[in-house]
Amino acid sequence: MSTSSHPIVIIGGGFSGTLTAIHLSRRLPESTVILMEETGEAGPGLAYRSTDAAAWLNVPAGKMSAFHDQPLHFLEYARHQLGEGVQEADFLPRHVYGGYLKRCLENEAQRNPFLKVEKRRVHDLTRGDTDTTARVIFKDQSTVDAAHVVLATGNQGSAFASSLWAAHAEPARSGEAVSAIRAGDTVLIVGSGLTMIDAVLDLDRRGDAASIHIVSRNGLLPRPYAPPSPKLAPDLDHLPDSHLRRAVRLFRRAIRGHEAQGGDWRDLFHEIRDATPSLWKELSAKDKARFLRFISPFWEVHRHQCPPETHHKIQTLLASGKLVQHRGTIVSIERAAGSIRLGLAARNRHAPASWIEAQHFLDATGPARDLDAIRDPLIQNLLRRGFIRADAHRLGAETSADYRAVGRDNRPST
DSSP: OOOOSSOEEEEOOSHHHHHHHHHHHHHOTTSOEEEEOTTSOOSSTTTTOOOOTTOBOSSOGGGOOSOTTOTTHHHHHHHHHHOTTOOTTOOOBHHHHHHHHHHHHHHHHHHOTTEEEEOOOEEEEEEOSSTTOEEEEETTSOEEEESEEEEOOOOOSBGGGGSTTGGGOEETTOHHHHHTOOTTOEEEEEOOSHHHHHHHHHHHHHOOOSEEEEEESSOOOOOBOOOOOSSOOOOOTTSOSSOHHHHHHHHHHHHHHHHHTTOOHHHHHHHHGGGHHHHHHHSOHHHHHHIIIIIHHHHHHHHSOBOHHHHHHHHHHHHHTSEEEEESEEEEEEEETTEEEEEEEOSSTTSOOEEEEESEEEEOOOBOOOGGGOOOHHHHHHHHHTSOOBOTTSSSBOBOTTSOBBOTTSOBOO
């Protein structure tokens, strides 16, 4: 990016948009950078806005810095806020990190007057007066021309939203839906990832739900975090980047060998983290489809871990019977007399379907990835105009190697 008389506009002021604004401001101090956040509160976003002290980060404090060259930057902030007793390995409340992001943005805006935050909702984009500008159109139909536009709109809806049964469920993060739960009620939750864990622990703290049932296709739960082992992780450069089956086989072999020598499987997931994007890019379309169908569920629960104490609480609820886990596919939903009856087909096609009855049905699946399922006006307008398109595997918008959006004409944005 080069300096221009037109600003760089970032749409979305959550984690991604905020850090993008800060780092662009540092790299291009003479360029105007405008962060558009419709709520007016840039920084926390959906992920870190919760004021619940029991909603924890899933990564320890020593690994949450916003700056690569200052790895303990967040830890220093946390110690200033919470006391010098905070350690690198501690899992802190999410709202603390939300405050940290706001402070980082405020500090950068004070340092650089060309960094601005505006409370505005972007509704559409068109081409500007020149080939090198884009016109940002706001909800009130006012406009601004930009040299570059960064889409950082965050999670839009849930993966379950495109399901045939979505109309029967309420978002697990909906305060209104959770407040409607009465003492002795049974709650049914679809999804078994980190969002589900947040929902279950919140319901348990409130104490109203008599029992909680969680449903997912694979019945997998996030694994608990553990600090790196003292054993040096093996070199993974030998993993083939264009042959999925061989790469998975060698990766598993490396894990077994590392564990046999006293290491931890998490060491290898950490080791491969930086190389994951390039490994994915080199896979064939067929291997990518295979990964998403057969490996992705197992990868996700190992890659996205939860705090050990959180994992222990979930296991305790499972052991007590208050939390019940089901594995299968939803095939039927019936509503009657203030309750919902869900039919679940087992993975074994020869097994009979089971039925679960509850008073409440919550959606705790991950974020929507298929652009066609996202109802946000901006995303729909960009699709309609052909400025973006869904990638081949419906994981989001297709981008070039340098992260420019690929449009309907098969060309990256300029």
